[in-house]
Amino acid sequence: MKWIFFGLVTINAMLYLWATNYPVGDSLEFSEEQLELNPRGMELVHERSIADADSLNECVRIGPFSTADTYSRASRFLINEGFGFTRKVFSEREERKFRVYLGPFLTQAARDTAENRLQQESIDYYEHGDKDGKLLSVAELFTEGVAAGAYVAELKKLGLDAEARSEARTLGPWRWLEVADVVNDERRDVLHQHEWGDAKAEILDVPCS
Numbered sequence: 345m346k347w348i349f350f351g352l353v354t355i356n357a358m359l360y361l362w363a364t365n366y367p368v369g370d371s372l373e374f375s376e377e378q379l380e381l382n383p384r385g386m387e388l389v390h391e392r393s394i395a396d397a398d399s400l401n402e403c404v405r406i407g408p409f410s411t412a413d414t415y416s417r418a419s420r421f422l423i424n425e426g427f428g429f430t431r432k433v434f435s436e437r438e439e440r441k442f443r444v445y446l447g448p449f450l451t452q453a454a455r456d457t458a459e460n461r462l463q464q465e466s467i468d469y470y471e472h473g474d475k476d477g478k479l480l481s482v483a484e485l486f487t488e489g490v491a492a493g494a495y496v497a498e499l500k501k502l503g504l505d506a507e508a509r510s511e512a513r514t515l516g517p518w519r520w521l522e523v524a525d526v527v528n529d530e531r532r533d534v535l536h537q538h539e540w541g542d543a544k545a546e547i548l549d550v551p552c553s
Contacts, residue, residue, distance in 0.1 A: 403522060403523060403524050403549075403550050403551065403552040404522070404523050404532070404535060404547050404548060404549055404550060405520055405521070405522050405523075405547075405548045405550045406418065406520065406521040406522075406523065406535070406540065406545060406546070406547050406548075407518065407519055407520035407521060407544070407545055407546070408516075408518040408519055408520055408544050408545065409519040409520075409521075409540075409542050409544070409545055410519075410542055410543075410544050411542070412519070414540065414541050414542040414545070415519040415521075415542075417541060418521055418540055418541075418542075418545070419431065419521065421538060422521065422523065425534060427523050427525060427531075427535075428523070428524050428525040429521050429522060429523045429524065430521075430522050430524065431519075431520075431521060432519075432520040432521075432522060433517055433518070433519050433520075434516060434517060434518040434519075434520075435516065435517055436514050436515060436516035436517045437514070437515055437516060438512050438513070438514055438515070439512065439513055439514075439515050440510060440511070440512045441485040441486060441487055441510075441511055441513075442485065442486040442487075442488070442489050442491075442492035442508055442509065442510055442511070443472070443481055443485055443486075443492075443508065443509055443511055444481070444482045444483055444486065444492055444495050444496055444499070444506055444507070444508045445472065445479040445480060445481045445482060445506065445507060445508075445509075446458045446462070446469075446479065446480040446482065446504060446505060446506055446507075447474075447477065447478060447479040447480050448474065448476045448477030448478060448479060449477065449478070455478070455480070458480060458504070458505075459480065461502075461503065461504055462480065462482070462504070465502055465504075467482060467483075467499075468482070468483065469481060469482045469483075482495075482499065482506065483495065485511070486508075489508070489510065492508040493508055495508075496508045522550070523535065524552060535547055
């Protein structure tokens with residue numbers, strides 16, 4: 345009877361442990377695959393923000409290209425080098441500015457007199473070609489007519505026969521190339537070392553859109 349009693353107790357104990365999913369006699373083992381973590385998933389929020397911000401600065405803008413020919417050759421170079429890029433062309437626009445000037449002069453003596461007066465007053469000037477003759481252009485071009493008129497009034501007080509006039513010039517069209525897959529210094533060096541064949545073309549770091 346004693347052995348039967350202990351046998352029943354042992355069987356009941358084993359059934360209880362089995363019912364509660366308690367591991368009996370087995371050690372838990374994990375393979376390397378099970379222990380491997382996803383680094384991206386474990387990043388902190390601020391760490392991910394920093395990484396995303398860095399990736400936004402991996403693009404460059406090349407230009408502006410002043411002619412369709414240099415623009416086309418630059419595009420072919422990027423294609424041959426395996427760069428991904430987009431073309432952006434902005435339409436031409438008219439810019440209006442105001443020139444303050446002396447002249448044109450009927451005689452060389454009149455021109456010499458005007459130059460001497462400008463030099464005495466330490467006023468910068470340069471020669472500007474015009475259909476009516478040579479002008480002495482004073483200061484930089486003004487963006488507002490009111491400012492140009494005010495400067496003419498100051499020059500007249502100094503005895504200089506200055507005038508102001510509006511001039512329009514056409515800007516553009518502006519042609520740009522935006523490279524979207526510059527991901528390391530080596531690829532950047534390829535762009536910076538290339539001769540783009542256009543005096544206006546520069547390479548600018550820009551955020552990726």
